[in-house]
Amino acid sequence: MDRAVATLEAAVRGGNASLARRQLGELRDDADHDAALDALARSSADGSVLAVELLVEAVDRFGAARRAVRRFLVDEAAVDDVTQDTLITVARSITSFRGEAKFTTWLHQIARNRSVDHLRRARAADPLDDHHDPHPGTVAARMSSLVASRAAVQQLLAELPERYRDAVLLRDVEHLPYAEVATRLGRNVNTVKSHVARGRALLAAMLVDRGLDS
Amino acid sequence: MSTVVPRIGRYTVEQVIGTGAFATVYRAVDERLGATVAVKLLADNHCLDPDIRARFLDEGRALRRIDSPHVLRVYDVGETDRLQPYLVLEHADRGTLAQRVAGLRASGWRPSAHDVRALASGLAAAVTAVHAADLVHRDLSPGNVLLRSGIATGAGAGPDGGGGGLVQPGERLLVADLGLSKDLARSSGLTVAGGTDGFRPPEQRGGPSRVDGRADVWGLSAMVVWLVTGQAPGTDPLSPADVDRALLDLGLPVALRQPLLTSLHDDPARRHPDAATWLAAVESALTPPPPQAPAAVGPTSLRPVWVVAAAALLAGGLVGAGALRLVDDGNVDVADRVGDARLSIAGPTRADVGTTVTLEVTAEGVDHWAWLMPDGTIYTDRPSVQLRTSSAGTAQVVVVAVAASGERLEDVHDLRLVEP
Numbered sequence: 001m002d003r004a005v006a007t008l009e010a011a012v013r014g015g016n017a018s019l020a021r022r023q024l025g026e027l028r029d030d031a032d033h034d035a036a037l038d039a040l041a042r043s044s045a046d047g048s049v050l051a052v053e054l055l056v057e058a059v060d061r062f063g064a065a066r067r068a069v070r071r072f073l074v075d076e077a078a079v080d081d082v083t084q085d086t087l088i089t090v091a092r093s094i095t096s097f098r099g100e101a102k103f104t105t106w107l108h109q110i111a112r113n114r115s116v117d118h119l120r121r122a123r124a125a126d127p128l129d130d131h132h133d134p135h136p137g138t139v140a141a142r143m144s145s146l147v148a149s150r151a152a153v154q155q156l157l158a159e160l161p162e163r164y165r166d167a168v169l170l171r172d173v174e175h176l177p178y179a180e181v182a183t184r185l186g187r188n189v190n191t192v193k194s195h196v197a198r199g200r201a202l203l204a205a206m207l208v209d210r211g212l213d214s
Numbered sequence: 215m216s217t218v219v220p221r222i223g224r225y226t227v228e229q230v231i232g233t234g235a236f237a238t239v240y241r242a243v244d245e246r247l248g249a250t251v252a253v254k255l256l257a258d259n260h261c262l263d264p265d266i267r268a269r270f271l272d273e274g275r276a277l278r279r280i281d282s283p284h285v286l287r288v289y290d291v292g293e294t295d296r297l298q299p300y301l302v303l304e305h306a307d308r309g310t311l312a313q314r315v316a317g318l319r320a321s322g323w324r325p326s327a328h329d330v331r332a333l334a335s336g337l338a339a340a341v342t343a344v345h346a347a348d349l350v351h352r353d354l355s356p357g358n359v360l361l362r363s364g365i366a367t368g369a370g371a372g373p374d375g376g377g378g379g380l381v382q383p384g385e386r387l388l389v390a391d392l393g394l395s396k397d398l399a400r401s402s403g404l405t406v407a408g409g410t411d412g413f414r415p416p417e418q419r420g421g422p423s424r425v426d427g428r429a430d431v432w433g434l435s436a437m438v439v440w441l442v443t444g445q446a447p448g449t450d451p452l453s454p455a456d457v458d459r460a461l462l463d464l465g466l467p468v469a470l471r472q473p474l475l476t477s478l479h480d481d482p483a484r485r486h487p488d489a490a491t492w493l494a495a496v497e498s499a500l501t502p503p504p505p506q507a508p509a510a511v512g513p514t515s516l517r518p519v520w521v522v523a524a525a526a527l528l529a530g531g532l533v534g535a536g537a538l539r540l541v542d543d544g545n546v547d548v549a550d551r552v553g554d555a556r557l558s559i560a561g562p563t564r565a566d567v568g569t570t571v572t573l574e575v576t577a578e579g580v581d582h583w584a585w586l587m588p589d590g591t592i593y594t595d596r597p598s599v600q601l602r603t604s605s606a607g608t609a610q611v612v613v614v615a616v617a618a619s620g621e622r623l624e625d626v627h628d629l630r631l632v633e634p
Contacts, residue, residue: 071268072264072267072271116262123262
């Protein structure tokens with residue numbers, strides 16, 4: 001396990017994205033996943049753009065954010081929303097990760113805060129107003145409207161990995177439903193949802209990077 | 215006052231069956247499956263607190279991991295429009311053990327050995343299942359143990375399940391509330407209102423400390439002590455004399471005192487290691503020893519297993535330090551000790567040929583012992599033996615036992631026989 005994580009770290013340092021992804025794909029158990037997340041979070045905090053991208057992917061793919069959110073929330077739509085908010089917050093504030101705690105502990109705290117935001121919002125909101133995606137007031141909704149309304153943010157799209165760029169573009173700029181985005185890209189709906197969530201998270205990280213985050 | 219909620223999710227609420235600081239439990243009907251269930255709803259004023267929500271949902275997940283007819287089952291988890299999470303649970307239609315015992319006591323009932331056995335075996339099965347799921351209950355108490363009818367398996371339905379007892383035939387004990395209310399109280403900074411005071415093991419009373427399955431082993435004996443004496447042992451240090459008195463008063467074997475005191479030890483390392491070991495000790499203490507007979511009659515009423523055990527002890531033991539001992543004149547009392555356990559033979563070390571010698575054992579901290587007579591006869595659990603002497607020489611009588619810790623004790627008594 002230690003060797004796999006060491007190889008992963010070396011690949012990130014050397015900018016070898018495909019080797020790093022292959023390495024991530026070979027990790028099987030939770031302990032391995034946690035160690036990989038710790039390594040990626042440290043590299044991200046040190047300023048590696050590739051590490052942030054891999055971290056967002058890994059947190060999403062390992063289901064770490066969703067699992068953390070499920071500790072607090074029951075409703076499926078709420079879990080979806082808050083998982084996405086958590087992913088965005090991770091991407092946006094990873095530079096403040098100190099590496100003293102485990103990454104999953106840090107993630108858990110973010111999931112907890114985003115869950116609290118959701119619960120307060122949901123208590124205040126009309127429960128029947130349920131057809132927005134993402135739900136108004138969420139971090140994801142804010143990112144979505146930033147992409148839609150600011151040319152500067154749309155320019156950043158060009159820097160996203162391709163599979164995330166197309167998904168975010170169709171969803172947040174062209175405002176297509178997920179099903180339509182999925183058809184256009186020849187991917188299934190869940191994959192598209194995941195790609196949009198990761199793309200928004202990476203954009204959020206870029207905004208922080210460029211000092212464009214409000 | 216509690217507001218009656220007509221529906222929780224798809225469950226039709228009938229009535230409130232329990233209230234606590236954090237949750238209310240309703241009896242409800244699942245109309246799709248035509249079943250009565252219990253719905254535990256997190257209180258409205260706590261449902262925005264993420265830590266309380268997490269603890270509440272954790273209980274559902276914990277219950278889901280446990281597979282036992284003696285632990286309350288969880289069927290579903292959901293959330294109301296008001297964002298209150300709820301657990302859908304097995305409904306225990308016969309109420310709590312606290313209610314059952316209060317009712318029985320009011321009608322003059324006193325616990326029998328069968329009642330103790332029913333409680334001990336049901337609780338031990340539950341605790342074993344909880345521990346098998348890597349969980350510690352930490353809150354065994356009469357209000358957290360429930361009774362349910364309808365399924366004829368379980369502690370109460372044993373072959374000797376007479377009527378009028380604690381657990382009726384066809385009923386079973388169910389352990390509920392996985393330490394939840396206590397943990398919830400801690401996360402909100404509140405203290406728990408009474409009820410389980412006195413049922414908390416010593417390691418959970420002070421500041422933060424490591425708690426493991428042996429906290430529940432403490433809790434098992436706390437429940438039996440409560441059944442027998444009517445009082446929880448945790449409020450005051452339990453006096454062994456109090457337990458003895460209660461056992462004698464109820465006509466229960468005083469031997470039960472030992473497993474109870476062992477598992478109520480303040481130091482978890484001194485308790486039984488797990489629920490199964492505890493139950494074995496309790497059941498063995500409840501099994502009456504064979505009737506006593508004069509030693510000369512011979513070994514007619516031995517329990518074969520114990521004889522084998524005693525023989526094995528001898529094979530491993532007599533070669534050791536106890537085998538050679540100087541014979542002294544007069545009465546000696548050399549004891550063997552392991553921890554709290556003590557074993558010693560008292561009696562003359564010198565006697566005239568033709569007389570009958572009586573030897574007595576003092577056994578503390580052991581449930582059973584065996585006498586090994588000079589002619590190879592083995593007697594179990596007798597407080598004393600008699601030796602009829604026929605020729606001059608030395609005779610050796612050995613008593614062996616196994617302490618609760620598993621260590622072997624033995625005392626060797628040498629008797630010099632002289633011509634008068």
